[in-house]
Amino acid sequence: MSLPRTASPHDAGDGPTGWWRRNRFWLAGALVLGALAFWLPYRDAVHEFQDRREPRHxxxxxxxxxxxxxxxxxxxxxxxxxxxxxxxxxxxxxxxxxxxxxxxxxxxxxxxxxxxxxxxxxxxxxxxxxxxxxxxxxxxxxxxxxxxxxxxxxxxxxxxxxxxxxxxxxxxxxxxxxxxxxxxxxxxxxxxxxxxxxxxxxxxxxxxxxxxxxxxxx
CATH class of the missing domain: 2.60.40.1240 (Immunoglobulin-like)
Structure with missing residues (x-):
């Protein structure tokens, strides 16, 4: 009679390594969205500042x-x-x-x-x-x-x-x-x-x- 196998923390799909692997696409998207959340307001602020300094349009x-x-x-x-x-x-x-x-x-x-x-x-x-x-x-x-x-x-x-x-x-x-x-x-x-x-x-x-x-x- 064989005993049920106990899952190892080193098995694929478990533990920190497996979690990062399963969620890598979501994390990449979140990183891009986070960067855009900072970059877009900064870009708009720069353009507005330039528009107020000199005629550009x-x-x-x-x-x-x-x-x-x-x-x-x-x-x-x-x-x-x-x-x-x-x-x-x-x-x-x-x-x-x-x-x-x-x-x-x-x-x-x-x-x-x-x-x-x-x-x-x-x-x-x-x-x-x-x-x-x-x-x-x-x-x-x-x-x-x-x-x-x-x-x-x-x-x-x-x-x-x-x-x-x-x-x-x-x-x-x-x-x-x-x-x-x-x-x-x-x-x-x-x-x-x-x-x-x-x-x-x-x-x-x-x-x-x-x-x-x-x-x-x-």
């Missing part, structure tokens, strides 16, 4: 067309270029540069007050990712040009030192000035209008205009 506007942005309509009215500006510094040193004046028309809605519009910033960019900020010109000789043209988006000071402001439903023209490398053609540049990223809906959006055939004067 362009709304492209074709040449000559209007773009809707932050309660107003915007378009490039004209582009004028002067190529006899020497020695500039625009992210890197170069010997020959050009003065570029981009003229915009804005038609504000009722909620887009002049003070709100004046918060806008102008920038140029090219396909290589280089950017030039409006008004960031080092030459004191260009100050007169900067002062002669209204560079704020919603108001300007006239010759009598009185404020002229944009009105709802009426076009208001303003100008952004840039100093760019002479070797970069105007057609390769895009004009940008941006508000502080954390104030836009969605956050970090901005208008990006095609400057080709936008009434340009080379």
């Amino acid at each position: 362009p709304r492209d506007v074709a040449a000559g067309q209007w773009g809707e942005y932050e309660g107003a309509r915007w378009r490039v009215a004209a582009v004028e270029r002067v190529d006899d500006v020497p020695e500039a510094f625009a992210g890197y040193p170069h010997d020959a540069s050009s003065l570029l004046v981009v003229s915009y028309d804005v038609v504000p809605g009722r909620a887009a007050t002049p003070d709100l519009l004046d918060r806008c910033k102008g920038r140029l960019s090219d396909a290589q990712g280089r950017t030039w900020n409006a008004g960031a010109m080092p030459h004191a000789s260009l100050d007169r040009t900067r002062q002669r043209l209204g560079t704020r988006c919603g108001s300007r000071t006239n010759a009598d030192f009185e404020r002229e402001a944009a009105r709802p439903g009426e076009p208001f023209r303003f100008h952004h000035l840039y100093q760019v490398p002479r070797a970069v053609p105007t057609a390769a540049l895009r004009g940008e209008i941006a508000f502080p990223p954390f104030t836009t809906t969605p956050a970090g959006t901005y208008l990006r205009f095609d400057l080709r055939d936008a009434g340009a004067v080379e």
Whole structure:
């Protein structure tokens, strides 16, 4: 007569080793889900932080067309270029540069007050990712040009030192000035209008205009 065999803790399927083997797929899935639970909120937080720091989401506007942005309509009215500006510094040193004046028309809605519009910033960019900020010109000789043209988006000071402001439903023209490398053609540049990223809906959006055939004067 043989006695029943007593299970050994070393038998396959029993003990810690067997438990890990039976549940290895579930444990792997739990590990992946746990990692995602930490990673996804972190990624979203990073993206939100970047959106609040700088404009990252362009709304492209074709040449000559209007773009809707932050309660107003915007378009490039004209582009004028002067190529006899020497020695500039625009992210890197170069010997020959050009003065570029981009003229915009804005038609504000009722909620887009002049003070709100004046918060806008102008920038140029090219396909290589280089950017030039409006008004960031080092030459004191260009100050007169900067002062002669209204560079704020919603108001300007006239010759009598009185404020002229944009009105709802009426076009208001303003100008952004840039100093760019002479070797970069105007057609390769895009004009940008941006508000502080954390104030836009969605956050970090901005208008990006095609400057080709936008009434340009080379």
